[in-house]
Amino acid sequence: MFNKKSLKAVKNNAFKAALVGFSGVALVMSLSACSPVSSLKSTYEGQPFPQMPAPEVATYVLDLSGSTNPAAQLDALGSGITDFIAGQSLGNPFAQTPVAPRGLSIQFVTQNSAQAPRLLLVSANSGANLYNFVKEKTPNLEGARQLWDGLINARTQIWQDSALEANSAECVNQVIKMLGRQQLLPAALREPSNMICQDAKQSNAALKRLKEFVSNPSITMGSDVEGAILLSLKNLEAAKGELPSAHLSLVIASDLVDEVSLSLPRRLTGSDSTQICAIANKDASAQSANFNDVNVVIVGARNSKYAPKLLDQVHSYWSCYFTQIGITNINEQSDLSGF
Secondary structure: OOOHHHHHHHHHHHHHHHHHOOOOOOOOOOOOOOOOHHHHHHHHHOOOOOOOOOOEEEEEEEEOOOOOOHHHHHHHHHHHHHHHHOOHHHOEOOOOOOEOOEEEEEEEEOOOHHHOOOEEEEOHHHHHHHHHHHHHHOOOHHHHHHHHHHHHHHHHHHOOOHHHHHOHHHHHHHHHHHHOOOOOOHHHHHHHHHHHHHHHHHHHHHHHHHHHHHHOOOOOOOOOHHHHHHHHHHHHHHHHHHOOOOEEEEEEEOOOOOOOOOOHHHHHOOOOHHHHHHHHHHHHOOOOOOOOOEEEEEEOOOOOOOOHHHHHHHHHHHHHHHHHOOOOOEEEEOOOOOO
């Protein structure tokens, strides 16, 4: 027989089970970051946890040399940059068509591209880290999906809020508030909320530096295109070492006319396609690395003061150069709309 105290405990537990839903399992513990959630997942889910797609990591090369219009080149990249930093960079493993987390860096073409700053606008690690948290800490698939949607929504809302950028504690509180009712308690939501705030703060600060550098570069401008491309390729390979499954893209907003290290206008004058390819192969042979896992997108190549004939020669040169270092997937676009 139950005594009064036991009967009261049974009623309380039944009430708590009803709050969970109709899953048939009573979860009465508070869902905090330290709850043994993993042992309960198989009971709740009945289906595998969705896998996060392989991350996509890109470097955008922005040409600030005198042969191009930097504002036009930035506009050509604009839609792509916005897509990365407005919140979608986190990815979404719960979407009908899963979306990969994305990382984006900016490299500039200047007189000596090695002297230009490299800006990290978003890191693919942010989405990967949030995914690991959600996978480990949420008690069921529906709760994970709900939390992920809330995190993306919060990231989209706060990334340009300068007041929250300056106040990390208030930012975390605001994100928790934006998340609304979740299966995790507010204390457990502080960790992913802090990740969201730090990710948004990094993007906002990097975007400000990008605009400031474009309007006032503070270093000598020039057309060291090869230097910017090689730096970008090496950085992408470093990202591959950190994220082995990552898909790598190099997006170049430039007319590709290198007057500094390669002296292309002088060296390509009067050359036919065969001769141009021979020159490019010789130049590229100085690079020992193979970058066959990098996709290249050339944007705004005709945004140039140079004559179309030279631009055609330069295009042929880089096609051969890229092939020589293992890059065969090359696309050319006027801008990044819909890319």
